[in-house]
Structures are given as C-alpha cells and as structure tokens.
Amino acid sequence: METASIDRIAFCEHLAHRTWPSRTQENIGAWILRENEGFTRRANSCLALGDPGMAQGCAIDRVEAWYRQRGLEPCIKVCSAAPDSLDGFLESRGWILANPALVLSKELPAAARMAPDFVITDVPEARWLAHLAAWDGESADKATLHADLARRIPRAGFASWRSGEEIHAVATVALDPTSAHLYDLVVREDLRGRGIGGGFLESLLSWAKDQGADRAYLQVLESNERARRLYAKMGFAEHHRYHYRVGQTTARVSCGC
Numbered sequence: 001m002e003t004a005s006i007d008r009i010a011f012c013e014h015l016a017h018r019t020w021p022s023r024t025q026e027n028i029g030a031w032i033l034r035e036n037e038g039f040t041r042r043a044n045s046c047l048a049l050g051d052p053g054m055a056q057g058c059a060i061d062r063v064e065a066w067y068r069q070r071g072l073e074p075c076i077k078v079c080s081a082a083p084d085s086l087d088g089f090l091e092s093r094g095w096i097l098a099n100p101a102l103v104l105s106k107e108l109p110a111a112a113r114m115a116p117d118f119v120i121t122d123v124p125e126a127r128w129l130a131h132l133a134a135w136d137g138e139s140a141d142k143a144t145l146h147a148d149l150a151r152r153i154p155r156a157g158f159a160s161w162r163s164g165e166e167i168h169a170v171a172t173v174a175l176d177p178t179s180a181h182l183y184d185l186v187v188r189e190d191l192r193g194r195g196i197g198g199g200f201l202e203s204l205l206s207w208a209k210d211q212g213a214d215r216a217y218l219q220v221l222e223s224n225e226r227a228r229r230l231y232a233k234m235g236f237a238e239h240h241r242y243h244y245r246v247g248q249t250t251a252r253v254s255c256g257c
Contacts (some may be wrong), residue, residue, distance in 0.1 A: 002045040002080060002240045009240045012103055012217055019181045021152045021175035026066065029053030033066050039145035040098060041244050042219075042257065045075040048082050056089060062248050074247030079240055087245065093175075095098050095245035098221040101257040104236035108180070108216055111209040118203035120159040120173075124150045128158050131140055131167045135186045137202045150184075157207060161187075161200045175210050180208035182218040197230050205234075221257050 004012070021044035022034035023232075030050025036043035052059035060076075065075040076095070078087045121128070124147060133143035150158070153174050161169035166186070171185040181206060187197050205216055217239065220227050 001238060004239045006081045009079055012046060012105070012239060013049060013077075013079060013081060013242075015023065015176055015179055015217065015220070017174050019153060019155060019156075020183065021147070021149065021154075022173040023152075028059055028062050029064070031059060032138075033063065033142070035067075035072065036149060037145055039142060041075055042077070043149060044072055044075045045244055048076050048078065048086055053076055056086065058184070060090065060093070066248075074244065076245045078245055079242035081240075084164045085137065090245040093247075095247050097257050098244045099247050100241065101219055102222060102228070102241050103219050103239045104231050105215060105239040106205070106234070106236045108205055108209040110215055111201070112206045114203040114206050115199055117161050117163060117168075118161055118200065118207075120157040120160065120207055122157060124158045124172075127167065128160055128170055130168050131160070131188075132184055132186060135170075135188060159200075159204055159207070161196055161203075161212060161233060169196055169243075171200065171204055173204055175211055175213060176209065178212055178214050178247060179195075180211075180213035180215060180216040185218070192226075198234060200243055201234050219257050 017032065020040070020042050022036040024035040026033045029052035031052045032047040034043055034045060034047065037046055063076060064074040076090060078090070106122065123196045129143065129147050129150070134148060138146060155172045155174070156172055159171045159173060160167045168191050169187040171244065172183040174181045174183065185201070187200070208216055218231065219235065220231065
C-alpha cells in the first residue's frame with residue numbers, strides 16, 4: 001500500500017533518475033526522455049511527470065518517435081505521480097504493461113560500526129564489475145553498458161561483502177545529497193539464505209548514514225518475493241509502486257526495473 005504523497009513520489013522518482021543516469025536525455029516539457037542503448041528500462045524510458053507542454057496524445061506520439069529513431073522500444077514509466085489519465089490512455093493505444101515494481105524506503109538510524117567483511121570504494125573496480133556481470137548473467141556488451149552507467153553516477157559507493165579474496169555480495173549506494181538509493185544488491189546464488197544479505201544491507205545503510213543520508217530507497221520487482229521478505233525484515237516499507245508501458249515493437253527490448 002502506497003504511503004507517500006504525490007510530491008514525495010515525484011521527488012523519489014527524480015532521485016532515481018539522477019542516481020541512475022542514462023547516456024542521453026531530452027525533454028518534452030517536464031517529461032524526460034532517456035536512452036542508454038537498451039540497458040535497463042529505468043534508463044531507457046520516458047519519466048512522465050508534470051506537464052509535457054502539449055496534448056497528451058501528441059506527447060506520446062513524440063515519445064514513440066524518439067525511441068523508434070534510436071532503435072529502441074517506446075517505453076514510459078508510470079506511477080501515481082504521473083498524469084491521471086496517462087496509464088489508461090496508453091493501454092487504449094495498445095501499450096503493454098511491464099515490470100510492475102515497488103519502491104521501498106527506510107529512515108536511517110544512527111550509523112553503526114560496519115562489519116569487517118564489508119568493503120566499499122568510490123569507483124567500481126574491475127573485480128566488482130566482473131562479479132556483478134557474472135551473477136546477473138550479463139553479456140559482454142551489457143556488462144560494458146553497466147560499467148559505463150555506474151561510472152556516471154555523480155556520487156556513489158560500490159560495496160562488496162568479502163571473505164578473504166572471495167566476494168560474496170555486491171551493491172551500489174548512490175547519494176543525492178541526504179538521500180541514498182540502493183542498486184545492484186546481489187548475493188552470490190549458492191550463498192543465499194545464510195544471513196549474508198541482512199548483514200550486508202545493514203552495513204550499506206550504516207555507511208550511507210555516515211555519509212550524511214537520512215533516508216534510503218530501493219526498487220524491487222513485485223514478483224521478487226524473497227528480496228521483499230528480506231527488505232521488510234530490515235525495516236523497509238512500501239513508498240509507492242510503478243510499472244512501465246511499452247509500445248509494441250520489434251526494436252531492441254530493454255530490461256529490469
């Protein structure tokens with residue numbers, strides 16, 4: 001159940017936009033067109049908040065043309081801060097619903113001592129990137145796009161949970177400026193269910209608090225029940241929900257939430 005006001009939802013969506021920066025951006029009024037060569041729907045979708053400065057149908061035509069010119073699927077991110085009639089209008093035009101997801105948030109308590117297994121750097125190191133790409137099943141091209149996007153985040157920590165030379169988990173904490181947004185939180189598949197995720201997440205939040213953040217946000221697919229149980233156990237509550245509407249196309253399909 002959503003707990004945030006429309007203004008707070010819009011704030012959070014713009015936070016996610018700034019802390020997961022696409023390669024190319026262009027505006028239609030207040031709407032933001034985003035392109036990142038197809039890597040993640042978040043970075044390859046139109047953030048439709050506010051007034052596009054023209055009739056809604058004309059704005060959607062512009063969105064569709066912009067993505068088709070770039071060989072990408074037309075995609076619009078829809079949340080309750082979007083124009084009221086947008087979702088139904090897109091559905092009536094045959095745009096398909098995709099990737100329903102939740103944004104969760106948590107007020108950060110006082111920073112605690114971080115676990116000795118926790119390591120964080122201000123740039124994504126080669127080993128960190130290699131583990132993330134392997135665990136996410138990314139192709140070489142997709143791994144390169146992921147690395148390029150990570151390096152564009154204005155201020156972030158790239159964290160890992162280690163045992164000796166072995167990396168057991170990775171995550172990104174993007175900061176802007178008193179809020180933290182968590183991305184790429186992945187525990188090695190054969191080690192899941194052993195308590196690593198909880199300890200790692202606790203250290204991530206402590207580090208974010210130490211950097212000046214007072215609230216943390218993250219996104220999770222609605223279907224990812226295992227992750228949602230962990231986040232609920234760690235005190236995260238639903239902030240709002242969103243999904244994408246995708247125009248039917250044979251162009252490159254983006255992925256993720």
